[in-house]
Amino acid sequence: MVRFCIFGAGQMGKRHARTLAEHPKAEIHSVYDLLPEAAAELAGRHGAIAVSDRETVLADPAVDAVVITTPASSHAELVVAAARAGKAIFCEKPLAEDIPTARAAVEEVRKAGVPSFMGFMKRFEPSHLALIQAVKAGEIGDVELVLLTNRDPKVTLLELSQQTHHHAPYTLLRESTVHDFDLARALLDDEPVEVYVAASSLVEPELGRLGEVDAAMTTLKTARGALCHINNIWRTTYGYDQRLEVHGAKGMLRAENRPETNLVRYTDAGVLHDRLLSGPPGGSQFYFYKYAEAYPGEMNHFVESLEEGRRPMVSVEDGYRSQLLVEAAVESLKTNRPVQVAER
Structure with a gap:
């Protein structure tokens, strides 16, 4: 069983949450969003917990992987934080807003040795x-x-x-x-x-x-x-x-x-x-x-x-x-x- 924290409770966070909720080998552990009411609504829908402190949830051994659907400006920072915490990473595109930041995020993921996925869904049609x-x-x-x-x-x-x-x-x-x-x-x-x-x-x-x-x-x-x-x-x-x-x-x-x-x-x-x-x-x-x-x-x-x-x-x-x-x-x-x- 892979236990997930979803970062971002907007349209894509909700869509991915539905898929995870239906997968027999996945569980939604928690939801993080800058808007507490949005996190609480999505978490409540799937029997998860709403969290307001990302450092705490990333340090939680009960979380195996993260799904990042927050605004693009936060993607690289969250990827790096998750990699350093040893979590597997699913991230919507883009990875970052500029090339140096994207390259640095890739290096952190390589260094951590964690699995990662970029949300290029067209490959999966x-x-x-x-x-x-x-x-x-x-x-x-x-x-x-x-x-x-x-x-x-x-x-x-x-x-x-x-x-x-x-x-x-x-x-x-x-x-x-x-x-x-x-x-x-x-x-x-x-x-x-x-x-x-x-x-x-x-x-x-x-x-x-x-x-x-x-x-x-x-x-x-x-x-x-x-x-x-x-x-x-x-x-x-x-x-x-x-x-x-x-x-x-x-x-x-x-x-x-x-x-x-x-x-x-x-x-x-x-x-x-x-x-x-x-x-x-x-x-x-x-x-x-x-x-x-x-x-x-x-x-x-x-x-x-x-x-x-x-x-x-x-x-x-x-x-x-x-x-x-x-x-x-x-x-x-x-x-x-x-x-x-x-x-x-």
Whole structure:
């Protein structure tokens, strides 16, 4: 039995708590939040205790692991504290707000020797996971080309872009493309060494006035020469568009979109499929519908990895590596040139 303390009682803390409550080998021991009433509400829902002092709960031998879903500015600090306390760590992205802080957190986790997991849930969507496993099994030989499509039905991060533009510009790259960078790293057989980004503001005028972007095409190149193309936009008329394609020396693999149902209408007007799985039209939480199986999948994988003594599929090291790609992409967009990926 793995006993957890959940740090952060917001939307993601509640979602992960539901998964842990349903897992036969997991138990929610405690909940910490800066808002005591939020911690008490979530803890009470799952028969756990609400705590207000993080040092005390981290020192508690009854706690085996932590789930970190607090605001991004606190992630690295909590990761370091948990590692030093000998706790296994599940952390939502990003690992940190800058590269030196992320690198220092990774070093602390390495030094402590504790298992860690970074919340890149897209790896755990069933079709994505099957594709990753097929690539790792060598079904298509050496990977040569990776194509990733990530198109949101609407702009949902305008407010965040307004809040962070001056100190952390290009929210599209930091919040959306970062997931694609993680998928790219999972599919390529060596690390990307070069990044080039072309981007525009095509959808939301306010983003353009800020100097932000809502559409981008990114190219990654590995040391071996394998290439990855990523396309992002914050507008579609047909639902949440999430596609993966990998071309290798021996064949090709594709993970397609899922419609809301498999009903296909054949009439004199043509052939009509349902919209892509995205939830209610116009809704802002479309990702929870497409990735409904991925969120519990990632947490179940973490619990089972801890129970069986296996290394989780994705760690804070992967969070750091994807963050390096984000910063290289930001530099490329600012300078309009390919940028080499390097430790910073």
